[in-house]
Amino acid sequence: MVAAIALSGVGKVYADGTVAVDGVDLEVDEGEFVTLLGPTGCGKTTILRIVAGLETATAGEVWLGGRPVDEASIRKRRVSMVFQDFALYPHLTAGQNIAFPLHTEHVDDATIARQVAEVARLVGVEDLLHRKPIQLSGGQRQRVAMARAIVRRPSALLLDEPLSNVDAAVRADLRTEISTMTRRLGVGTLYVTHDQTEAMAMADRIAVMRRGRVEQIGTPSQVYSDPQRLFVAAFLGTPRTSLLQAAVYARPGEEAVLDLGEQAISTPWSDPRAPALAEYNTARITVGMRPDALRVVSPSTLGALHGRVSHVERLGNEAVVAVDIGGVPTAAAQSQLELPEAPGLLAETVAERPAQSHGVEALRGTLARLRSHQHAEPLPATARTRYGFYPVYERDQHAPASLGGTVSVRFPHPAPPPRPGDPLSLAVDLDQVFLFDHHGDRIRLHTA
Ligand SMILES: Nc1ncnc2c1ncn2[C@@H]1O[C@H](COP(=O)(O)OP(=O)(O)OP(=O)(O)O)[C@@H](O)[C@H]1O
Numbered sequence: 217m218v219a220a221i222a223l224s225g226v227g228k229v230y231a232d233g234t235v236a237v238d239g240v241d242l243e244v245d246e247g248e249f250v251t252l253l254g255p256t257g258c259g260k261t262t263i264l265r266i267v268a269g270l271e272t273a274t275a276g277e278v279w280l281g282g283r284p285v286d287e288a289s290i291r292k293r294r295v296s297m298v299f300q301d302f303a304l305y306p307h308l309t310a311g312q313n314i315a316f317p318l319h320t321e322h323v324d325d326a327t328i329a330r331q332v333a334e335v336a337r338l339v340g341v342e343d344l345l346h347r348k349p350i351q352l353s354g355g356q357r358q359r360v361a362m363a364r365a366i367v368r369r370p371s372a373l374l375l376d377e378p379l380s381n382v383d384a385a386v387r388a389d390l391r392t393e394i395s396t397m398t399r400r401l402g403v404g405t406l407y408v409t410h411d412q413t414e415a416m417a418m419a420d421r422i423a424v425m426r427r428g429r430v431e432q433i434g435t436p437s438q439v440y441s442d443p444q445r446l447f448v449a450a451f452l453g454t455p456r457t458s459l460l461q462a463a464v465y466a467r468p469g470e471e472a473v474l475d476l477g478e479q480a481i482s483t484p485w486s487d488p489r490a491p492a493l494a495e496y497n498t499a500r501i502t503v504g505m506r507p508d509a510l511r512v513v514s515p516s517t518l519g520a521l522h523g524r525v526s527h528v529e530r531l532g533n534e535a536v537v538a539v540d541i542g543g544v545p546t547a548a549a550q551s552q553l554e555l556p557e558a559p560g561l562l563a564e565t566v567a568e569r570p571a572q573s574h575g576v577e578a579l580r581g582t583l584a585r586l587r588s589h590q591h592a593e594p595l596p597a598t599a600r601t602r603y604g605f606y607p608v609y610e611r612d613q614h615a616p617a618s619l620g621g622t623v624s625v626r627f628p629h630p631a632p633p634p635r636p637g638d639p640l641s642l643a644v645d646l647d648q649v650f651l652f653d654h655h656g657d658r659i660r661l662h663t664a
Pocket residue numbers: 230231232234235236254255256257258259260261262263410
C-alpha cells in the first residue's frame with residue numbers, strides 16, 4: 217500500500233538555530249490515524265507544518281500518496297489542516313465557512329451545496345449552517361472546522377490539538393467522532409496532542425516524541441505496555457510510572473537483586489531472569505514500576521517492599537495511593553521535568569516554600585533547581601548496602617511528593633484506602649517491571 221503521508225529523515229533547524237525536528241521517519245497509511253504525542257516544544261506542530269507545506273524542512277523528504285512533494289504548492293498537496301483555535305472566518309456563516317475551500321477551486325454551486333450538506337451531516341452541524349462562528353459553542357465551531365477540512369476530500373488530514381479549546385464533556389464525544397469519521401473517509405490522519413488519554417483513545421499508532429525525535433512508534437498498547445525508552449515509560453501512564461535508581465547485584469547460585477538503597481527487589485537464582493540480570497552486575501540502572509507491577513501483601517510476605525503511605529488521591533472509582541519506599545527517583549532530566557505538567561509542578565514547588573524565600577526569589581531558586589536538573593546529573597556519593605555500593609543521590613527535600621521516590625498502588629472501589637502515614641507492604645511482579653540502562657534504553661532479560 218502507498219502511504220498517505222511519509223517522512224524520511226525529516227529535520228528542521230529554525231533560522232535562530234533551534235533544532236525543532238531531528239531526523240524523523242514516519243509513515244501514515246490511507247485511513248490510518250497516527251498521533252504525535254509529546255511534551256510541549258518537542259516539534260509536533262513543526263512536523264505538521266512541514267507536511268502542510270507551511271514550513272520547509274531543512275533535511276529529509278516528505279512524500280504524499282507516494283510522491284515526493286517538497287517543492288509542491290500547498291494546494292497541490294490536497295492536505296487539510298485544523299488548528300486548536302478553530303480559525304473560522306468570523307464574517308462567514310458556518311455553511312459559508314465549510315464551502316470556502318470549494319469556492320477557491322471554482323466548483324459549481326449545486327455541487328458545493330450538495331457536498332456542504334453531506335459533510336455537515338457527517339459532523340452533525342446540519343442545523344447550524346446559517347449561524348456565524350460567534351453564535352456557536354466551542355465544540356460546534358470545531359465540528360465546523362472539521363467539516364471545512366474534509367469537504368475537499370483531502371488525501372491527508374493534519375489535526376493540531378483540535379480539542380484543546382473544547383470543554384471536557386464535549387471533548388470525549390468529539391474524540392470518538394473524529395477518529396470514526398477519518399477512518400470512514402479513508403483519509404490518512406496525523407493528529408498532534410500532548411494528552412496521552414486522547415492519543416490512547418484515538419490512535420491506530422502513536423509516535424511518542426521528545427526533543428524533535430520519535431522515541432517510539434507503535435500501537436497504543438505497544439507503547440504503553442512495552443516502552444523501549446525510559447522517556448516513553450515516564451510519559452505514559454496515570455499515575456506516573458515510578459522511576460527509581462537501582463544497582464544490580466548478582467550472587468551466582470543464590471539470587472540477583474535490584475538494590476534500591478534502603479531495600480531491594482530480589483529474585484532467586486532458579487528464576488531464569490536472575491542469571492540474565494547477572495550480565496548487568498554492579499550496573500546502575502532505572503527501575504520503572506506502575507501500579508500494575510505491585511500488589512498489597514501482608515508485612516510478613518517474603519521479599520515484599522515496605523513503605524509508608526505518603527499521599528492518597530481519591531478518584532471515585534478507585535484511590536491511587538503513593539507509598540514512600542525510600543527509593544531515589546532517577547535523574548529528572550530524563551523523565552518527569554520535561555513533561556507538560558512541569559509548569560504546574562513549578563507552581564506547586566513555589567507554593568510549598570513560602571517560609572524560606574519570597575516571590576521572585578522563590579521562583580528564581582526553583583528555576584535554578586529545575587535547570588540544574590535538566591543540564592547536569594547530580595554528583596553521586598556512595599554508601600554501603602548489604603549488597604554493595606549504592607550511589608546515593610541527595611533526595612530533594614523540596615521536590616513535590618510526585619517527584620519523590622515513591623511507588624503507586626491502586627485501591628479499586630469499594631476497598632477502603634489506607635491513610636497517609638500508614639505502613640504498607642508490596643509484592644513486586646518482576647514481569648511488569650521495566651528496567652532501563654543509563655542511556656534510557658530498555659534492558660530486556662532474554663531468558664530463552
Ligand atoms: N519560527 C520559529 N523560530 C524558532 N524556533 C521555533 C519556531 N517555531 C517553533 N520553534 C521552536 O521549535 C521547537 C518545536 O516547536 P513546536 O511548536 O513544533 O513544538 P510542539 O511540540 O508543537 O509544542 P506545543 O505542544 O507547545 O505546540 C520549540 O523549541 C519551539 O520553541
